[in-house]
Amino acid sequence: MLNGIDTAGLAGARDAIRAEPAAGIARYGVALDWKQGTQIEARALTMKVGAEEIARNFTWVVDEPPQLLGQSTGPTPQEYLMSGVGACIMVGFVVNAAVKGVALRSVRVTMGGSLDLAGFLNLRPDAQIKMAGLTYEIDADCDADEATLQDIARTAFEFSPNAMTAVHGVPVTGGLKQRQTA
Template identity: 30%
Template sequence: MSNTLNGIDLVALQGIAQNVAGAENASKRSAKFNVKTKWENQTRTVATVSRYSFLGTEHQRHFEIAADEPTEFLGQNSAPNPQELLMSALNACLSVGYAVNAAAMGITIHSLEIETDGELDLRGALGMDENVNPGYDEVSYVVRLHTDASKEKVEELHKIVTKTSANYANFSRAIRMVTKLEVQEG
């Protein structure tokens, strides 16, 4: 029997779960992420991912993520906009949840696709009406999953993923935002 399913190392997955379950120190059972974003010009930004902490150990890496608005929204259309990146982050997190939890449940995934939609009322985003939410009132997504598992097993998988996905939780619950403004003069 193989120790991988859906590309997931089942022994490593079990090891991570055991480390988290046995950790008394909160930092030894957490993952911490950091992104630094710099404005370049017009509506374009570039975010840099350079480090993260996993189970109390800091790791270095380097990724850049560009964002820009479409030309109709005053950008150069050189990269996905922040809303598309937000939805992409939701879809990626859900995809990880399906792959990992399916593997843990012994379910082979033949294909997986998630499509997400949301509509903004621009009166809120443009500050034209304080009674209009600048964000989404509703986001919908469709999961297209091809597997040989029974419908009941796939429904159980879906419930587990929606219960444990960090970004599903971020979308569906309020997050306490802690902000600090540092102004450089001159």
């Protein structure tokens, strides 16, 4: 164990996925229920890794600040997006540091981004709806040399599923299902 990472277990998981690629497919889901105003309660659904089902009993609140019609009872959707990307980069950094034998004392990832609300509010045709971009900075306290840390950081970013989803995008599909309660 290094940095709380079971590197032998990681090697075993890699070997198992090489032998049976379907064992490496992870499926996720969340259900979101409107509470009031801009407040939403999100709940993690059962996760699957290969054929194994993993119960995920977590809920969290999403909300906007009063300036955006909310009550600040939780982070905004954009803050959750940035935390998902940043946490995924951090996991990759910690795991890759452990694989390379680098003991970490602390790591912080700081994310930033901006959004033109005129796009969301459909006020101008030139206003972008998506965020203008995301930035991240990794601050690591450890005794590794600069080249090793740069390699760990590059690998953490380039193999981060969430970062690569944000960078390259994925199709988002869906629709409406109307429910009548009477």
